[in-house]
Amino acid sequence: MKYDFTITGYTGLTGLLGSPVSHSLSPLMHNEAFRLLGLDYVYLCFDVGEDTLEAAVKGLKACGIRGFNLTMPDKNRMAELADGLSPAAQMIGAVNTVVNEGGKLMGHNTDGIGFMRSAREAGFEPEGQTMTILGAGGAATAICAQAALDGIQTLNIFARPSSRFHQRTLQLVDAVNRTTGCRAALYDLADTEVLKSSLLNSTLLVNATSVGMAPDTGHSVLEDTSLFHPGLTVADIIYNPRETKFLSLAKAAGCRTFNGLHMLLYQGAEAFRLWTGRQMPVEAIKEKYYI
Ligand code: ATR
Numbered sequence: 001m002k003y004d005f006t007i008t009g010y011t012g013l014t015g016l017l018g019s020p021v022s023h024s025l026s027p028l029m030h031n032e033a034f035r036l037l038g039l040d041y042v043y044l045c046f047d048v049g050e051d052t053l054e055a056a057v058k059g060l061k062a063c064g065i066r067g068f069n070l071t072m073p074d075k076n077r078m079a080e081l082a083d084g085l086s087p088a089a090q091m092i093g094a095v096n097t098v099v100n101e102g103g104k105l106m107g108h109n110t111d112g113i114g115f116m117r118s119a120r121e122a123g124f125e126p127e128g129q130t131m132t133i134l135g136a137g138g139a140a141t142a143i144c145a146q147a148a149l150d151g152i153q154t155l156n157i158f159a160r161p162s163s164r165f166h167q168r169t170l171q172l173v174d175a176v177n178r179t180t181g182c183r184a185a186l187y188d189l190a191d192t193e194v195l196k197s198s199l200l201n202s203t204l205l206v207n208a209t210s211v212g213m214a215p216d217t218g219h220s221v222l223e224d225t226s227l228f229h230p231g232l233t234v235a236d237i238i239y240n241p242r243e244t245k246f247l248s249l250a251k252a253a254g255c256r257t258f259n260g261l262h263m264l265l266y267q268g269a270e271a272f273r274l275w276t277g278r279q280m281p282v283e284a285i286k287e288k289y290y291i
Contacts, residue, residue, distance in 0.1 A: 008040070011041065012039075012041040014043045014065065014068055015045060015046055015068045016071060017046050017057075017074055018048065021046065021047050021071065025264065025291075026069060028289055029268050030272060033281055049073060049074075053081070054081060057078070061100065065100055066099075067097065067098055067099045067274065067275040068097075069096055069271055075095055075109075078098065079092075079094055079095045082098060082105050082106065083104040083105045083106065085106070085108075086109065087149065088145050089108050091149075091175045092142050093141075094109055094141065095109060096108070096110055096271075097271040097274060099275060109142050111138075111143070111263070111267045112142040112145055112146025113267065113270045114262070114263040114266035115206075115263045116147065116150050117266040117270075118235075118260075124203070124204055124233045126147060126152045129154075129203045130152070130203065130204075131152050132156045132195070132198045132199055132205045133147075133156070133205075133206040134158050134159070134189060134207050134222070135208035136159035136186070137210075139237050141165075141168070141169070141172055143237070144172060144184065147182070148184065151182075154184075155184040156185055156187060157173070158188070158191075159186065172184075189221075192224075196227060199228070199229070204232070204233050204234075205232050205255075207221050207234075207235070207237065208237050212244035212246050213244075220244065221246060225252065228250050228254075229253070229254075230255060232250070233256045233257070233258075234251075236257075236259050239259050239263075243257075244259070261291055262291070265291050268280065269282050
């Protein structure tokens, strides 16, 4: 077992592409996991925006990078640059993890996998269930695709009709309905009656909007607490603050709740598994970084 962290001529390169990236927790979690397992890899951050992504990807591929993550604003463009896509990345149209398979860059999306793992950890089993999700941005799309692949039976998405993602969400709904056993539909977030009936039938409610995120913590995307019922597991993908107003309202109504912190960890753990074939030691990472 190797406990030091010496970079040699054999060290495998992994990393994160996006802009900005310097605030990211990913180098901490991956480098600590490499160290704990004695794996000869390093994970670095590269500030690469849309204009330079194609050149950066070509260069990293030529240098034999083992794999990398992508964050905003590079996830959608990477789906076009990859040599192949996983079923989830194909459905989402976005890639957050690339694996270099013998010179071919294979695009995956582990965000939804991360979310579904944290939902299972909170006691939620997706098979045959109805789920309501609020929002239709990048995270929402990834969660919807994976939930459908993992056996959710009915998926009701509520978003603003004015959303810049409207067309893309309709495409996602179509892809889910064509390629999985899940029935998906898109509704207007302002349609309280439809939302009420969706929640009555749901066992999982997800806030995938940015409402309630720091510094603007005083709002909840749902203020009407009569919409929550104790049979509902309620998730917020926000992790700053750890407990949003949305989650505290749900908790007060007797719902089981969880935030987005473990989604972040587990999307990284899945990328780590894809690159190394090993399980990330997540309990040690949680302890070290208070995740
Ligand atoms: P992420 O990558 O975290 O998913 P995003 O792609 O910017 O972030 O998505 C943010 C989501 O929050 C979007 O669905 C956005 O809705 P619009 O597309 O209509 O803007 C949603 N959102 C942000 N503010 C909102 C608000 N006040 N009410 C409802 N939805 C909101």
